[in-house]
Every structure is written in C-alpha cells, then in structure tokens.
Amino acid sequence: MIAIPFQKENMDRSSILSKLKVIVANYSHDKDALEYLSESTDFIKDLKINSANLVDVVLDVEEEFDIEIDNLAMERMLNVSAAIEIITDKLKAK
Amino acid sequence: MANRVVITGMGVVAPNGVGLAPFLEAIRAGRSGITHHPLLEKLQFSCQIAGTPVLSDALIANYFSELELRNFNSSGIMYGVIAAMDAWKDAGLNIEQSGEPDWDSGTIFGSGTTGVDKFREAIYKIDDLQTRRLGSNVVAQTMASGISAYIGGKLGLGNQVSSNSSACTTGTESILMAYERIKSGQATRMLAGSTSDSGPYIWAGFDAMKVCTFKHNETPESGSRPMSASASGFVPGSGAGAFVLESLESALSRGAGIYAEILGGNLNSGGQRGTGTMTAPNAMAVQRCIRTAIQNAGIQASDIDFINGHLTATSKDSLEIQNWCEALQRSGENFPFINSLKSMVGHCLSAAGSIECVASLLQMQHDFIAPNLNCEDLNPEITALISSSRIPQKASPHPIRILAKASFGFGDVNACIIFKKHIST
Numbered sequence: 001m002i003a004i005p006f007q008k009e010n011m012d013r014s015s016i017l018s019k020l021k022v023i024v025a026n027y028s029h030d031k032d033a034l035e036y037l038s039e040s041t042d043f044i045k046d047l048k049i050n051s052a053n054l055v056d057v058v059l060d061v062e063e064e065f066d067i068e069i070d071n072l073a074m075e076r077m078l079n080v081s082a083a084i085e086i087i088t089d090k091l092k093a094k
Numbered sequence: 095m096a097n098r099v100v101i102t103g104m105g106v107v108a109p110n111g112v113g114l115a116p117f118l119e120a121i122r123a124g125r126s127g128i129t130h131h132p133l134l135e136k137l138q139f140s141c142q143i144a145g146t147p148v149l150s151d152a153l154i155a156n157y158f159s160e161l162e163l164r165n166f167n168s169s170g171i172m173y174g175v176i177a178a179m180d181a182w183k184d185a186g187l188n189i190e191q192s193g194e195p196d197w198d199s200g201t202i203f204g205s206g207t208t209g210v211d212k213f214r215e216a217i218y219k220i221d222d223l224q225t226r227r228l229g230s231n232v233v234a235q236t237m238a239s240g241i242s243a244y245i246g247g248k249l250g251l252g253n254q255v256s257s258n259s260s261a262c263t264t265g266t267e268s269i270l271m272a273y274e275r276i277k278s279g280q281a282t283r284m285l286a287g288s289t290s291d292s293g294p295y296i297w298a299g300f301d302a303m304k305v306c307t308f309k310h311n312e313t314p315e316s317g318s319r320p321m322s323a324s325a326s327g328f329v330p331g332s333g334a335g336a337f338v339l340e341s342l343e344s345a346l347s348r349g350a351g352i353y354a355e356i357l358g359g360n361l362n363s364g365g366q367r368g369t370g371t372m373t374a375p376n377a378m379a380v381q382r383c384i385r386t387a388i389q390n391a392g393i394q395a396s397d398i399d400f401i402n403g404h405l406t407a408t409s410k411d412s413l414e415i416q417n418w419c420e421a422l423q424r425s426g427e428n429f430p431f432i433n434s435l436k437s438m439v440g441h442c443l444s445a446a447g448s449i450e451c452v453a454s455l456l457q458m459q460h461d462f463i464a465p466n467l468n469c470e471d472l473n474p475e476i477t478a479l480i481s482s483s484r485i486p487q488k489a490s491p492h493p494i495r496i497l498a499k500a501s502f503g504f505g506d507v508n509a510c511i512i513f514k515k516h517i518s519t
Contacts, residue, residue, distance in 0.1 A: 027161060052230040056164070059227060 011091060013039070016065075018083050023060045027053045039081040049066060054078070099276045100516060102350040103338030105177035105287075106452040107217045109145030109331050109439040111154070112131040113180060118456050120289040120438070124465040126315040128329050137294050141306035142243040143314040145331030145440035146292045147173060156246075165229050168209035173334035173445070174241040174267035174289030175248060176193050178203065181285060182249055185338035186350055195252025201245050202271045203336070204257050204289060206444030209236035210295040234260035241289050246465025253281045261503030262404070263361075264288045265335060265447025266511060271361045272339045282344045287336035292446035297330040303373075303409060306330060318441075320434035321415075321476050321485060328406040331440030335448030352516040353455045357496075358390030359511040370506040374410070377417055383508040384421035384500060391512035392495060395422040398430045398512075400463060400497040402454040405434035406441050412475035414502075419479050429480035431492060437467035447509065449503040458515050465489050 028034055028047040043049045043057065049069050058074050061067075061083065067090035068079065077083050104114060109127025111117030120127070127145045134142040149172070157176050158166070166172070178201070190196070212235040216228055232241055239257040246255035254275065260267045265288035272284035290296065299308050307327035310317030318329040321338065345352055362383045364376020388395055401418060405411050418432070419425045435453045442449050457464055463486045472482055500510040 026164065027163075029159075053161075055230050059229060 013088070014082050016087050017080065019064055020061070020080060020083055023064060024049065024057060026060070027057060037080065039084065040079070042079040044078065061087065064090060067094065096277045096340035097279060099273045099339055099356045100345050101337050101353040101356065102457065103181040103183070103187070104353065104452050104455060105180030105184060105260070105336040106449060107147045107149070107177045107333045108166070108335075108347070108449050109147055109176050109333060109442070111178070112149060112175075112288050114184065114456070117452065118460065121435065121453050121456065122462065124467050124489065125438065126467060127331070127428040128314045128317055130311065130314045134294060136257065138296065139301045139325070140308035141299070141301055141329065142311040143317050143329055144292070144297065145329060145333075145442065147333045149176070157167040165231055166235070167212040167215055168204055168240065168291065169211065169332065170208050170289040170291035170334070171235060171241050171244050173338070174203060174205070174287065175244050175291070177287055177334040177336035178245045178285055179248060181287070181336035184214040186348070187338065189248070190250055195250050197252040199249070199251050199284065200253030200275070200370070201242050201251055201255050201285040202214070202247075202258055202275070202279050203242045203245055203266045203285065203289070204259055204268045204288050204444060205238065205241050206259060206261060206264060206290055207296055208238060208240055210289060210291050211293060212236050214295055225269040244479070245285060247459050249285065251282070253286070259444070260509075261505055261508045262443055262446050262506045263501045263503035263509045265362050265449065266451065266499060266501040266509035267361055268318070269337060269339065269356070269451060270361055270509060273356045273359065276339055276341050281486070283335060283338060283340040283376050285494055286339055286448075286468050287334060288445050289334035290332045290443045292332035296443070297415060300330060307407070314377050316468050318407050318437050320407040320437050321466060321473055322407070322469040323471045323473045325407040325409070325411060325473065327408055328436065329440035331442035331446075331451055333426065333439070334443050335445060335450075335452040337448070337451070348514040353459055354513040355516050357393060357512045358387060359385040359509065360390055361509050362509075363508065364387070364506040366506045373504055374408050375413070375508070376500050376506055377413065379506065380414070380417040380502060380508050381421040382416065384498070384510050385514055387510035393512060395424060397496045398422065398494075398498050400454075400494045401430050402430040402450055402497065402499045403432055403434050404500055404502045406436055410436070412473055412479070413459055415476050415479050425479055427481045427483065429484045431463045431484055431486060432480070433464055433466045433486065435464070438471065450501070451511070454497055455513065458497055458513065461491060461493045463490045463492050
C-alpha cells in the first residue's frame, strides 16, 4: 500500500488563513482584531504585533507548513495576504 | 540640599522563601533552602548542593504573559522581575499601562552572568548553522542589562534604567547607586536590586576553583557553614532581591510605609594591591570602606546594633571578622550582633547583597536577629576576636536601630551601607 502524504500543495487560501490565525494569536493581545482576521489584516497596524516578533511568526509559519522563507520574502510578509501568497508559492515550489 | 532617602518597598525571591511573608517566616525559623541537585551530580560537580528558589507556574503567570514565556529561558530575569514587581506593589505604587512614562522613577538592577541558559541554547543553534532560527528574544534575555530592561518596561519607568555589575557586591552596590541618584535630586524614586541565574553553567566556574564545599553532598542543609571551624567552602545559590528607594519627602507626601532610612554608605576597591587579588580582599580597603560608610552616615561605630556580614563560609570568614573589629574598634562582648544569611540560602552571588539586605531590613522591622545555622563549632579564630554571644544560633528578639551591611566581591570590590530604622513622628 502506498501512503498518501498530506496534500499541502492543494491547501486553499482559507485553510492557510485559519492556520495563520492560530500562529499569530500567540503574538497579538488584540482579541477583536484576531476575531476579524481577514486577508487585508496587517500584522503590525491591526494586530499590534511587536515588530521584533515578526521573525517569530515567520519561524512558526516555516515549521507549520514545512517550508523555508528567505530574507527577501520575509521582508514582504507584513500582512495576511502577503503571507498567504508567500506560503502558497513556497508550497508549490516544494 | 541633598534629599534624605528611605526604603518603602521590598520584594524577594530566595531559595528558602518567595515573597516577603514566607521569607520572613523562613529566616525567623532558620529554615535552609539548600538541597541536593541531581543535575549537578549527573554533571559530576564536586559540590552537588545549591540554593534555588521554588516557583510554581501559577505564580510565574502572575508576572509574565504567555507571549513573554514563549522561548523564555533566563532564570535571573524571572527572579528579578518577580522581586521588582513585588517591591513596587509593596511600596503601594501602581503600574500605569498607558500614558507617559514615569519620568521621576528609574531602576538600577544588577546581575552577574545573565541569561546563561538562553545563551547556551543560542550557541548550540549558531554552531549548527541555525542562526536564522534563533528567534527574536536572544538579545533581550542575554544582554547584561536584560533585567533592568524588563523591569523598565513592566513598570513604565522613565528615569535612568540600567544594570550594574560588581560580582558579589552587585546587590549592595545597586542600592547605593540608586541612593546617590535620589540624594542628588536626579530621581524621586528608584527600584534597586540584583538577581542571579540558577544552574550548572553559572556555578561551574566556582566549582572548578574549588571554592565550593564538596563535603556535604549527602547533608545539604548543613553544607553552608559561615563562621564554623568546619566551614569548607560556599554553597552556590540564586534568586533576587528588590527595593523601592525614594526621597523621604515623596514617601511622606504619599503616606508610604517606611522600612528604613539609608544614612549613607561607601563603595571602594582594594585595587588588587597589598593582600588584595582578583579573588582575595585587600584588608585595608575593606576596613576603609566600612569606616567611610560610617563617616558618610554621620554616626559613630558604637551606634551599630547589628551587622549582616558577607561571611561566605570559607577560610576568609575570620579575616572578615577581623576587618570589622579593626574598622569599628569593637571586639569581644562589645561587638555588635552579627549574622550571615548564607547559612540558610548559600551564596547567591550577584543576588547575595540584595537578598541579604531584604533579610536585614526584615530583622530590623520585626526586632529580631535571625539565627546563624551550622556554626555550633564556631571558628576559634573568630571567638578569639568576638564573643560567641554576638553570633546568635537561635532567633533572638532584639531591637535594631542601626545596622551595617557589607558585601565584597571578585575584583577586590567592597560595599557597605548603613540603615537606620525609621520612627514615624
């Protein structure tokens, strides 16, 4: 029998978003903004995440999706939609 | 005119008690906080006993958010923050979460080696080419000023926020540095104190120097033996002590309780000349430090009721007593009462001075001298200088009006403070 691996390639935007929500919840004290997390949510402006913690968010994302996010992509990862795009690209490239 | 400076709040995280009430009970009862540490045995230390504060997760959650505790691995910062926030609360002060910083309040909170477990964790990752996976909090947890930076943020302090470091003198020095800042009018209120990490990576260097006892691995509670003939080296400890210092005017205007007034003190060094080296004190400098502290405090040596010594439980204890005798020109029955907290908690290194000052001021507040443990066989070199009646081995009720506290550290550095009980009028 062939084991079927977890299909990360096919993960859609909404399931990425819900995984992302769990990760950023650790770094934001703004419960309301977390509640209404959407693709337009900005990590610093809306979720009030300490900018130093953005690298921790990136590390958690890498672990959760088993991808590696390079320095250039990390610089762009300031909001939910950019994060989803980067994650999707990296998953495709795997 | 120079401000008078008083102590209005204290906090303590000690091997034999966390918080003022449990710590007071422990020092009154002569309860030891020294235990056997299986990790030290596993690592083949000569000295496998130590004093480490016991903190529950529930208690820690009162001081740190879940986010702050993610990847947190600095015991010294944990002890220091708990002691500092307790002292702030004990002084009846609030923590404002918004608005401007408190421009008139600052902190000088010292440490020795700091965040060593976090540093070790980082070094393993770096050597494994994982620098990019270190995360964001290595710097804050390992920088020398990590503890004052954490406290400054917790309390919203807007005055000087800094960490001092002078080995085992650190805690006592922090109080005197904070005192000077208030006395000169540059701050109204300063949180002073010091902290020391726990664990093998802090203590190994001392173990290797053979300055810790290896004779009490089976009998931890009798291991720390200041002033005893069978003293065989110190027992390492850890923890933190904290104080709110403020101008007398500020304390009176807000009706704060006052533990004591700092009458004066002195910091000096023996320059590693004469009998002084990196690790041994220059006796002339120690005596000069004590004499100058007395002079700065505007008292006579005969006014001192009680001394809390440095007294680590090494062969240097009798030398310290001799220095006190020379500096005060008092001996025999005429010597003040003296004790060493180290018989209960070990040598808490950079935290020693602050934890011992908390103990001293609790004894002053509650009119008793805490017992010296493990010196039933007093060193004859000490009893040749002062009467054994001056070294209580049971808690003894006794009023303390003026006390002297001294600490000495590697680098041949010395600190002495004179505290006076505050009598409200």
